[in-house]
Amino acid sequence: MKKHFLLFTCIQASAAILFLLFGLAFLKTVSLNEMHTVQNLAGAVLQASPETEAVFMEALKSPRTAHTAAGAELLARYGYEEDFLARIPFYRRSLLVSLSIFFICFIFSICSGLHYFYSVQKARKAQEELLAVLLERCLSDDYGFLENSQESAFPGPGDLSDTFRKLAQKMRLKSEILEEEKDHTKALVTDISHQLKTPLAALKTCFSIYLEADNAQEKKEFEKRCRFQLEKLENLIASLIHISQLESAMILLRPEPSSLQNILVEAVNAAYEKAAAKQIAIEAEDFPDLVLSLDKKWTREALFNILDNAVKYSPPGTSIQIRAQELYSFVRVEIEDQGIGIPKAEYNHIFKRFYRGQNETVQNSEGSGVGLYLSRKILEQQGGTVSVRAAKKQGSVFVVQLPLEAAKNS
Template structure:
């Protein structure tokens, strides 16, 4: 038996004991009053007529012997003659007080039992609600733990993949440098050959510097070390900054950067990182487009967003690769792409930067066989 049932049994037993005790007290009180009443009556009668003391005692105590029915009837007739009936004797007795007292005690007991039952019912409901609340909190804690564990596993896998990708990207320039140094140390080279080796070594070092810089930016952005600071700034100035970052590369290849005129637009964005996102797309356009071609920039204002389109005249992107080029370290399967210097991080950063500002980016075929990158940013 649990503690709740024990408490209820003890309460019921206590109430019954109280009722029995109260009933006994009332019975004793009634008997005491009746005895005192008969005593006073006996004293009064013997004071009036001492000669009939024994007869009075028998009548009052009810222990008189030899009474006849006729005498009893005569006594009743005499009492009725003076207005005293059996109903009056009932009304004058202490029985009604006894019954009324018992009824009152019973009513109090029932009320007390009801109150106790209500109290224990509410307490049980409260305990049930508390148990349900604790169960919900436990489930929430378990869900958070599972989510945290899943996130830690995902981060661990991403970290392993990142280390593997970085190692793979750095492997080629490091191997090239190592081979170059070994050849220089073990072979007699002419001045022209030595100069060529030095030029190649500088290219490899520059490539590693670019890779490390891209890895650093990507890691800082992914780990939250860099928070985008959105503010209402000029989109035109941001695009100028992006074009300026690749202008010299375009000039060396004779590629023209053409921007269609558009009105001044002040939209919420991070100018520095948004310029980097646009610059990465422009850098790819200049890198893979043939010399003497054009790169067009078009800005369109929509109802709730601004669209920036960058179109080149390069080799284009196969349809099966258009969803992959925004993945980290993906460089495509085309031969000219594989032979061109790159890390496969630029477009990945572009997608991250725009999406963190509630923007989008996708690519579709250009009008002249190249690619058109379509980027959007919300106006509010």
């Protein structure tokens, strides 16, 4: 559209300049012819009567209308009236050419304007049709045209093209996010169904056997098993609720100045009962306490999940070491166990939701695969990280890194 406008402007300007040049040439010719006529008259009179030179000079200096009437009367006797120029062929041809050029320029300008108007309307219609097609493709989640860098693939001038490209990219991004959320929801429902299926089936079996038991001892045994399955189901549901709340931002972490030592002590106390039952010692090396900006409750939950995992997969009579070290921009907390260890290929998988290792011991142990995932989510939402590596001798070392912002020695 800009090209059409520039072309139309250039044509109009060229026509105007051409007509102006011809008009100036015509006026110059008329002026020269008039000058030649005056010069011819003056020369003829002076040759016949040289004494009339003073009269000519006086007439040139006097006002133009002083002798007009007398001159007009004299010339009229010989046919030189006001319309005498129209009877001269040269002037008639010049006037005809001037009018022809003016008419041609006028017609050309009208045609150019109509052509420009038609081109604009045609281009606008084409843009609207193309825009409608591309919008329809966007609504159909077909964004393949974004890969085409040709400007012709987009309607309108550069600014409109850029705006449409940005809009289409935003729509594609939102579509991809919605698709990811849809897949995430499907996966979550599938995982929850799978996780609930096992304890519900076990609970159903125990309850059926309880109803069919013949004596009180059998009823008591299966009542105990039902209670265990109920507790397991309750813990699983609580973990699923925590996951749902974290992922939907229903749980808002509220950082506040918190003692790192107090958080670790509370996490150890929560895991102490299970550790004592397996005669596993939880030992912490001395370190200067730090006050960090953390959500105390959920950070304790994250560390407890890591300790609980270490207790679960460590043999009886072993120990768990806790170390803390202040570095340049973060605090590193290491939890080292003497358990079964984790294959290197699973390092990036054990922190995924519902993931359980391939080790036979893990498969035969009670668990839902949500503890370490919860720990990762809680720590990451506070700017921290969690990772794992193999211990030097036996077991695994979980490395928790917490940001040192607003930290100070207590």
